[in-house]
Amino acid sequence: DVKVTQSSRYLVKRTGEKVFLECVQDMDHENMFWYRQDPGLGLRLIYFSYDVKMKEKGDIPEGYSVSREKKERFSLILESASTNQTSMYLCASISGGAGTYEQYFGPGTRLTVT
């Protein structure tokens, strides 16, 4: 079974703090993603990575950065947290083979910025 784990299930941070969200997958997947889920908006892609040290912006990258130093780990960084970044953050991975579309998701991190 593919397993995608996220470092925290719940986080509460103050405005202006630097926040790190960690994601680890154990299936040697090449591609990893960070989404945020907000009511009525579905899942929106923040960043994705198709290889170590490679990253590409998704639809809403503003206010976020990412790091992928090892294949199994993909980190999302909020340089200076703001209240509008309060959300559910979901990490996902996919094998990357031709014709593969099914993503495997972690359990999510509920981040509250006060």
Added chain:
Amino acid sequence: DQQVKQNSPSLSVQEGRISILNCDYTNSMFDYFLWYKKYPAEGPTFLISISSIKDKNEDGRFTVFLNKSAKHLSLHIVPSQPGDSAVYFCAASGRGKTSYDKVIFGPGTSLSVIP
């Protein structure tokens, strides 16, 4: 402007009856469609998918229908069970740099199956 729409935020169905969840899309370049199921406090899990070259795909109690001319797909669950109560996300994928980097998710439909 949402490219993938799920116009019903919620749906209630009696146990044993059919659940029909609908999804509309606007971009004719989408060529692969997926449904994910999400329980509270868990990440979404893949449920079923369909390629644009097909109009139906079935997996047990779950069937997805695709009407390309109407840019519409639907997920049928027969018979519905209380364990099916969850949020269902429709997703569509087109051809970006890779086959998956343009996956667009709908806002979700919350299904409640009443015993």
